[in-house]
Amino acid sequence: MIEFTVHAVENASDDSKPLLQKSKKAYGFVPNLHAVMAESPALLEAYRTVAEIFDNKTNLSPTERQVIAMTNNRLNGCTYCMAAHTSIMQGLRVDEDVITSLREGTPIADPKLEALRVFAEKVNLSRGWPDDSDVEALLAAGYTKQTVFDVIVGTAYKVLSNYTNHIANTPLDEAFAKNEWSGDAQPVD
Template sequence: MITIEMPLIQAISEENRNYIRYFDEKLGHVPNLYLSMMHSNHAFRNFYRFHGRKTSLSLKEREAISLVMAQLNNSLYCLSAHTMIAKLNGFSEEEIMQLRDGKANFDTKLATLARLVKSMAVRKGKNITNELNAFFDAGYTKEHLLDVLETIGESYMSNFMAKTMQVPLDFPEAPVLKKNDEDENDDIA
């Protein structure tokens, strides 16, 4: 197995060093995923701008999508990061575990969103008519759908970067989600 070390600060571009100073000031550290992207002069800036885009989705909706996708992509780093972020956004441990499983018994609208995201990812966008109808019936719009797709894409990028770069955890490790027999074919990565 190839080990990809975190970049040395002196090897990071000046623009990326500005981001490091920003995160040190705001968070007290740079998340390892972000630091790993700084092997490139452009990757982090491009990702961060995309991450900061305007969206019709609430923070809770974006976190729900991120949790579903990190679980399906089996990205421990992203599961751990988004578990912590979800807690900061008011989700309980039990709610987080439900969302990771593509469910939300505590909120019907989020349940519809989580089901759609899980179905889209598992079925690669095919045979999701029932989930799409439920999504629109729940009050979501075409704008929401496009923002969901962008958030799924963002999740794929960060999940695969974390796994490929073997980013070390700098968040408390997310607990394991116990799988049901019906969930055996859900892992998409």
């Protein structure tokens, strides 16, 4: 297996250094995901930019954004992101039953959140080709046409991190270790 560097602010390239400094300021530490992404300033900047857009420019609540993120994390088998986003949801005080459902891939009791979970799953599994009935079900649950596209933003955000973690085998940060996850998603041959 090829090993990738987990960069520190001090040894990062001049283009990645300010991005890692922003991460440290935001989180109190540099998450290993960001430290690995620092190998490519373009990747790190793209990830941070899409994450900021997803958080601040969509019509989704923090819980709804986590439903989309966690659904993609689970389907993509990203152990790092499952642990990290579980920690994020706990910090947001998301109901434990929602967190458990997302970690296990089981239905969420709240029908609106469940409709969002199912649609995010359909988008991921169909590689962006959900059926009209899938879109109609999301709209019937009280979401909008904007939400359809905001799910795509969330999916793109998770592709950046999930795929990075798969390739780099990013070590789990101590901050997320209590929420370690191992799923059954396997690489496609």
